[in-house]
Amino acid sequence: TQLLEQSPQFLSIQEGENLTVYCNSSSVFSSLQWYRQEPGEGPVLLVTVVTGGEVKKLKRLTFQFGDARKDSSLHITAAQPGDTGLYLCAGSSGNTPLVFGKGTRLSVIA
Amino acid sequence: GAVVSQHPSRVICKSGTSVKIECRSLDFQATTMFWYRQFPKQSLMLMATSNEGSKATYEQGVEKDKFLINHASLTLSTLTVTSAHPEDSSFYICRGSLRGGYGYTFGSGTRLTVV
Numbered sequence: 037t038q039l040l041e042q043s044p045q046f047l048s049i050q051e052g053e054n055l056t057v058y059c060n061s062s063s064v065f066s067s068l069q070w071y072r073q074e075p076g077e078g079p080v081l082l083v084t085v086v087t088g089g090e091v092k093k094l095k096r097l098t099f100q101f102g103d104a105r106k107d108s109s110l111h112i113t114a115a116q117p118g119d120t121g122l123y124l125c126a127g128s129s130g131n132t133p134l135v136f137g138k139g140t141r142l143s144v145i146a
Numbered sequence: 147g148a149v150v151s152q153h154p155s156r157v158i159c160k161s162g163t164s165v166k167i168e169c170r171s172l173d174f175q176a177t178t179m180f181w182y183r184q185f186p187k188q189s190l191m192l193m194a195t196s197n198e199g200s201k202a203t204y205e206q207g208v209e210k211d212k213f214l215i216n217h218a219s220l221t222l223s224t225l226t227v228t229s230a231h232p233e234d235s236s237f238y239i240c241r242g243s244l245r246g247g248y249g250y251t252f253g254s255g256t257r258l259t260v261v
Binding site: 071076077078079080081124133134136137138139141 | 150152155180187188189190192195237239241251252253254255257
C-alpha cells in the first residue's frame, strides 16, 4: 500500500514568516499534486509535478519534487493570512487511485 | 478550466432516510468519478471509483449496498447514502477525471448531517 506522510500536521505562524511543508513516501510516484482546501469546500489544485528534481513556483509558493520521485516539499515565503488552509499532497502512480497525505493545517496569524 | 458542480452543498436528514448527492462535470467529460469522504480535521478517504457505464469499484470497508453510486453518463455521477445513520455524517467530495490525463477536478463537497 502506498502511503504519503505529511509533516508537520499543524502549523501556526505569524504573517511574514516562511514555512515548509513536507510530503514523504517510500514509494515512487509518477506524479504528485498539491492541493489547498478551505473549510466546507473541495480541494483546489495548486500544482502537479511529474519530473524528478522538478521545481515549480506559484507566486510565493515553491514546490519541489524529489529526485527519486518519492518526496516533495512546499515552501511558502512571507506567509499571509490568506494562505491559511489545509494543504494536501497526493501521489499518482500508473493506474492506481490518487493517494492523499493526511494534510498540513496551516494557520497564518496577522 | 474543468469544473465539477456538486449538489447539494449541505443537507440535513433524519436517520433512516436516503440522501442523493450529484456531481456534474460542466465543461468536460468525466470518464471516471472518484468519491471521497472526509471527517473533521482529517484527509480524504477514497470510498469508490466509478467509470461511466460500468459498476463502481468500492474500497475495502465501504458498503456498496449502503453507498450506491451511479455513473450513467459522462457528465453525471450520483452517490446515494441509503438508510443514513448519524455515523454517516461527514463531508462527501467527488472528483472527476479525464481518462489518461492529469485532469483532476474536485467538486465543492457536500456536508451531510444525519440527525
